[in-house]
Amino acid sequence: MVREDWVVMSRKELPRVHVIRQVVAKQLTQKEADALLGLTDRQIRRLQRRVEQEGARGLVHRGRGKPSNHRIPEPRKAKALQRYGDFGPTLAAEKLAERHGLTLSAETLRRWLWARGISHFTRRKRPHRA
Structure with a gap:
């Protein structure tokens, strides 16, 4: 059972939290973050905005917990x-x-x-x- 204050993340999403929080705290630049995570500068800005608005929960994939579009009813x-x-x-x-x-x-x-x-x-x- 997952508590409400917990955020369930994949192994791929977990390192992003640490790096994006460093970008928000101005310890890393966006360019350094995109090199570390292998993402584009624009994607780093989008993730930074979501972390500022929603916290770590903003980095979780939006499709998690939803049924596939191809699922047979x-x-x-x-x-x-x-x-x-x-x-x-x-x-x-x-x-x-x-x-x-x-x-x-x-x-x-x-x-x-x-x-x-x-x-x-x-x-x-x-x-x-x-």
Whole structure:
């Protein structure tokens, strides 16, 4: 459980806080900061402005905690699994595209089925040849 006063950051965002705070305190120039972080001068100015306004929370990626734009809605996913849950993933993907206009990769369907505990999609071993 994350407390409200905590800021969760990635390993990439963590060093930025220290460097940008030095820029705000005038211990580093923007040019030195962009060399250290591998960012452009303009990006350093943007980050500096966000740190001044929001603190360390301003450096956290804005998309964190939000679902992907490409995510399939849960009702559509449930309907696909309900209709074709007993099919193999390749055939299910073909039927969804053919009958319902929903194009999904067989790998996506395989992952969904695996998450639901349906795992009878293993390769059959060849019989031993003597």
